[in-house]
């Protein structure tokens with residue numbers, strides 16, 4: 131890779147796009163985890179089984195609209211992505227897919243997703259999912275990301291919405307237990323992202339994005355990661371304290387939070403080169419396993 135005079139990475143001769151490039155635009159791994167949280171929202175909304183129609187159309191619609199949001203993010207961010215080593219190789223940034231084609235792709239995904247939810251699920255879920263798309267693709271990406279180091283705290287609400295979207299897909303109503311699941315993902319997002327941002331602080335500074343470690347320094351960000359992880363540990367007790375989840379959840383969540391606190395503590399007080407990325411990696415395992423444990427607890431708590 132070669133750097134150009136304005137600090138961006140040089141474009142390779144633009145090869146033609148493959149389906150893999152379009153797939154990459156949808157941020158598939160992130161969407162998979164989002165869909166897991168939506169699935170858990172669906173399952174916890176009822177004591178019975180979720181109908182196949184709601185499961186398929188609900189997850190399909192939420193997945194398509196989230197993917198559309200991710201594609202728009204690639205188009206809007208193509209200039210800043212070209213300045214960062216982690217992102218310079220993305221299909222729109224590299225010129226493999228033109229912004230126009232990518233936006234058309236996003237439109238197709240978005241319309242298909244909205245119709246899925248509107249026709250086969252319910253209007254509340256369709257509207258809330260569309261609002262989440264606007265929250266991420268417009269409010270976070272176009273405005274907050276460039277405006278304030280609190281960008282990911284506020285913008286995190288869009289990424290935290292899927293458990294609620296799953297819940298409303300099944301019941302057509304907003305329930306306080308669903309909001310509790312949203313609160314968990316919302317509190318998890320800052321330590322998830324800031325751990326990565328600490329590792330990538332130079333990239334973000336070069337791209338002039340006001341992420342917390344750029345504006346307030348790495349030490350302040352490490353303290354923020356530790357405090358948010360502590361807050362997450364407390365928030366994760368709420369499903370048990372409110373009677374939404376049982377002992378399986380309490381034990382699983384406590385172990386996971388002990389692991390996250392270990393990494394956050396190490397990051398603040400005994401970190402080496404690798405600690406920030408290990409903390410980031412653990413955050414993903416933490417959320418994934420936490421939601422699986424919520425599910426296991428839901429189906430087995432009655433037989434205990």
Ligand code: HEM
Pocket residue numbers: 159160163164167216281282283285286287289290315319322323326414417
């Ligand atoms: C505003 C909120 C969020 C921000 C700013 C954020 C930021 C990021 C960034 C910058 C990456 C690195 C991607 C890369 O390596 O190219 C990442 C990875 C990831 N994020 Fe987040 N994230 C947010 C919310 C979420 C949510 C809500 C979920 C799921 C529930 C999630 C799941 C993941 C996963 C699974 C990865 C790993 C992707 C991979 O390895 O390709 N993130 N996140």
Ligand SMILES: CC(C)=CCC/C(C)=C/CC/C(C)=C/COP(=O)(O)OP(=O)(O)O
Pocket residue numbers: 157160161164192195196197199200203207217259260262263266271275288289291292
């Ligand atoms: C409809 C709905 C639920 C929408 C939510 C969509 C969504 C994909 C949320 C995930 C958040 C995320 C990956 C943020 C990173 O963006 P970034 O631009 O900071 O990271 P990047 O530099 O890797 O692009």
